[in-house]
Amino acid sequence: MSRRTMQFAVTALTTFTVLGLLTPTAALWNVDATIAGDVRVGDVSGCGRQGLANGGFESPEVGDGSWSHTTPTSWTWTDASGNTIPGEIWNTPYPSNYTRYAPHGEQLIELNSTTRGTISQTIETTPGETLGWSFYHRGHSWTETVRVSIGVPGSMVSQGDYYSNNTSRKWLVHSGAYVVPPGQTSTTISIRSISGNNHDAGNLMDAVAFGVGPCLDSSSTVTEVGGTSGSYVPGDRVRYATTITNTGDAPGVGTSYAYTLPPSLELVPGTLEITDPEKDDQTGASTATYDSATREITAPIGDRPLNQIPAGRIFPDSTITVTFDATIQSSAAGSTIDYQPQVSTASQLAPDWSIDADPTNAPIEVEASSPPMEESSGQVDSEASNADLSVSALTTPLNATAGRTATWTFRGTNNGPDPATDSSATLSIPSELTDVHVQYSTSNDAGTSPVECTLDGSSATCPLGDIPSGETRRFWVSGTIPSSFTAEEDPRTMTVDAALSGTTADTGSNNNSLAYDATVSMAPTTPSDLRTNGQVTSTDVPLTWDPSTAASGIDGYQIRRNGTTEVGTVNGTATSYTVTGTPEGDHSFQVRAVDDGGRFSEWSHQVNVTVP
Numbered sequence: 001m002s003r004r005t006m007q008f009a010v011t012a013l014t015t016f017t018v019l020g021l022l023t024p025t026a027a028l029w030n031v032d033a034t035i036a037g038d039v040r041v042g043d044v045s046g047c048g049r050q051g052l053a054n055g056g057f058e059s060p061e062v063g064d065g066s067w068s069h070t071t072p073t074s075w076t077w078t079d080a081s082g083n084t085i086p087g088e089i090w091n092t093p094y095p096s097n098y099t100r101y102a103p104h105g106e107q108l109i110e111l112n113s114t115t116r117g118t119i120s121q122t123i124e125t126t127p128g129e130t131l132g133w134s135f136y137h138r139g140h141s142w143t144e145t146v147r148v149s150i151g152v153p154g155s156m157v158s159q160g161d162y163y164s165n166n167t168s169r170k171w172l173v174h175s176g177a178y179v180v181p182p183g184q185t186s187t188t189i190s191i192r193s194i195s196g197n198n199h200d201a202g203n204l205m206d207a208v209a210f211g212v213g214p215c216l217d218s219s220s221t222v223t224e225v226g227g228t229s230g231s232y233v234p235g236d237r238v239r240y241a242t243t244i245t246n247t248g249d250a251p252g253v254g255t256s257y258a259y260t261l262p263p264s265l266e267l268v269p270g271t272l273e274i275t276d277p278e279k280d281d282q283t284g285a286s287t288a289t290y291d292s293a294t295r296e297i298t299a300p301i302g303d304r305p306l307n308q309i310p311a312g313r314i315f316p317d318s319t320i321t322v323t324f325d326a327t328i329q330s331s332a333a334g335s336t337i338d339y340q341p342q343v344s345t346a347s348q349l350a351p352d353w354s355i356d357a358d359p360t361n362a363p364i365e366v367e368a369s370s371p372p373m374e375e376s377s378g379q380v381d382s383e384a385s386n387a388d389l390s391v392s393a394l395t396t397p398l399n400a401t402a403g404r405t406a407t408w409t410f411r412g413t414n415n416g417p418d419p420a421t422d423s424s425a426t427l428s429i430p431s432e433l434t435d436v437h438v439q440y441s442t443s444n445d446a447g448t449s450p451v452e453c454t455l456d457g458s459s460a461t462c463p464l465g466d467i468p469s470g471e472t473r474r475f476w477v478s479g480t481i482p483s484s485f486t487a488e489e490d491p492r493t494m495t496v497d498a499a500l501s502g503t504t505a506d507t508g509s510n511n512n513s514l515a516y517d518a519t520v521s522m523a524p525t526t527p528s529d530l531r532t533n534g535q536v537t538s539t540d541v542p543l544t545w546d547p548s549t550a551a552s553g554i555d556g557y558q559i560r561r562n563g564t565t566e567v568g569t570v571n572g573t574a575t576s577y578t579v580t581g582t583p584e585g586d587h588s589f590q591v592r593a594v595d596d597g598g599r600f601s602e603w604s605h606q607v608n609v610t611v612p
Helices: none
Strands: 007-011 014-017 030-033 039-043 076-078 089-091 107-110 118-124 130-138 144-151 157-164 172-179 186-193 204-211 216-224 237-246 252-260 265-267 273-275 289-291 296-300 319-328 342-347 350-356 389-393 398-401 405-414 420-428 434-440 454-456 459-467 472-480 492-501 513-521 528-532 540-546 554-561 565-571 576-580 585-595 607-611
Touching: 118 204, 130 144, 130 157, 130 186, 144 172, 157 172, 186 204, 216 342, 237 252, 237 342, 296 319, 389 420, 389 492, 389 513, 398 405, 405 420, 405 459, 405 492, 405 513, 420 472, 434 459, 459 472, 528 585, 528 607, 540 585, 540 607, 554 576, 565 576
Parallel strands: 030 172, 398 513
Antiparallel strands: 007 039, 014 030, 076 118, 089 107, 107 204, 118 186, 130 172, 130 204, 144 157, 144 186, 216 237, 237 319, 252 296, 252 342, 265 319, 273 319, 289 296, 342 350, 389 405, 405 472, 420 459, 420 492, 434 472, 454 459, 492 513, 528 540, 540 576, 554 565, 554 585, 585 607
16 A cells, blocks of 8 residues: 555643534544653554444344344443443434434444443554544434543543534534553543433434554456457447445545546446445435546545535445446557556545555557458458447446336447448347337437337337447337236346447447346335324324335335425335425325335325314
């Protein structure tokens, strides 16, 4: 791992505080320097695993969307007198207004379980090393305060009191540093609830970290999309993937990915993705961007800003993958294309100092394109025109529903230097599909006026005409999948095959065809017995219903009012929701389910309510 040295000076026998205590801030940190001498230099460039176990409270698992009086694995949970008491773990998304997601993973804890509690854990330490600590904190219903102490039992040193409130239901991050004193080979961290209006409710917490800094491991791969030849030629579509893992003790902050696309590659629109397990109360998962002017792909890795929490935070043991597809350009013939993205993070103790992952390269060798041969003489004609047609799927994965309409949309692209003349698309259509329509666009990409293709039984032909260099044409097949299609197997695959051809010589014909699969499942069953769940007030309409089922699992539910207005969503398998902000008067409500493949059930029956 390539790292820059990161150090800071702390005065001995004092506590250096960047921001005042009892301030709801995401940048609060203390350094307790108990090392002899006038100045102690804290090295925060450490990298390794010696820190807390189960800092995200993912073990033991509790039921989806529920909570349990259970103590997290590897932690001790005590009351104010030091007696062992049960802990409290929540699995999120929790079906209430308190919180939608745990900041890290799926579970969090409530420190005020049966009473105001204290959690603690001990790790092995090396005297003189600098350890970072941090945790996420959120109020349950009031302004709630915890005290962080570090040291050895009997001589713990307070690191300060930290509070969070429930005014806007925001997660905050508290963090700091601790220098291990001489002779101290094991160190305990404890977090104790010291306030909250209710002894058995309050102080939601997650992602506790205590140890040396973050460590980034990254690896990159490149594969041919739709091909197995193992060789690359201009016109091939390739998929790049970079996997990033934090193998250290502490979260990395400001984590980022950057790669500048060379002229020999062209990004396939709509393929840039981040597989990110972290969730966000407001803005969703991480997003990557492409600047066509600079040709740079950038991505803030890790969770998005949770109110005051900075973007780019990647937790210990978290793995995130950046992927995109690109088309090899004709200029790459006979050359090597390197793929060496830059991945970096920083320690929360020194966020302005970059920690770079060791660079990894995934190069590909592009074969030299052979000029087309003249059929009459068998000689190479260096003046002949060269096109390079390729076909790709516009939406992947394609999830379809038995008994409903599905659409397979293809994109045909000319990556060659010359126009592809008299181009056409030939499609093979499943015989089970009914009410079939096949159309294509007449101008670049989406076009403006769809034109019907020629349909003959289970095949169709779309005359795309001349496709200039760098332009695309879309063509698509739509039809109804019979409900009986998944009667014996659910889910089941339905495939549309497409092939492109033209009269201009093609320099890369191995990417001219594509088998486009749709995963077909039955729609989720319709939620039943929708009803009010308690008293309807001027502010709240509490609803509950019996659950739906689906072969791929239920991802959540949507609630709408008066047949048109969506008023809420429920994630996971929870089957209740309280609608707020409903105007006075008579209203109707319905609910529908969505499965893990994005398929919707029918809307449920209506339940009618009167809001006073």
